[in-house]
Amino acid sequence: MKLEHTALVRAPRTRVWKLVTDVPAAARCVPGVAAVTPSGTGKYKGSLLVQLGPVRLVLDGDVALTATDEAAGKASVRADAKDSRLGGTVRATMDLTLVDKGEDTELRITSDVQIAGRIGEFGQPVIQRKADQLMTQFAECLARTLA
Numbered sequence: 001m002k003l004e005h006t007a008l009v010r011a012p013r014t015r016v017w018k019l020v021t022d023v024p025a026a027a028r029c030v031p032g033v034a035a036v037t038p039s040g041t042g043k044y045k046g047s048l049l050v051q052l053g054p055v056r057l058v059l060d061g062d063v064a065l066t067a068t069d070e071a072a073g074k075a076s077v078r079a080d081a082k083d084s085r086l087g088g089t090v091r092a093t094m095d096l097t098l099v100d101k102g103e104d105t106e107l108r109i110t111s112d113v114q115i116a117g118r119i120g121e122f123g124q125p126v127i128q129r130k131a132d133q134l135m136t137q138f139a140e141c142l143a144r145t146l147a
Helices: 013-020 023-027 118-122 124-146
Strands: 002-009 033-040 043-052 055-069 074-083 088-101 104-117
Touching (some): 002 124, 013 023, 013 124, 023 033, 023 043, 023 055, 043 124, 104 124
Antiparallel strands (some): 002 104, 043 055, 074 088, 088 104
């Protein structure tokens, strides 16, 4: 499933870059993140609690900052997680691009998400709505953090 999100963050690109490439700090802006701890260079262990319809998922897994190009304002993140209670996995590759918009920064996130197991039974529209909600809240938190 391909997802695309764009948000305007009211802060200069250099400040937004510093925050989004600091995975533990950026993770604090993702609703439902319970913990993110380093597990190697550019690698982290994490846990995300998320409500999908009537079901509460606990996704435990790994997050890695796989590529960064500060001059171009581009970074890539890979996340692999599973919910052992419901039974299912989520694998996502997210490409972030920061674009100068005067004193603000446009954050573009393109995600390729693969869902396996019972989590996938929720269907793309439900998952898309939840992803839209999480990305909107993420961008709002980034803006508040940088204000």
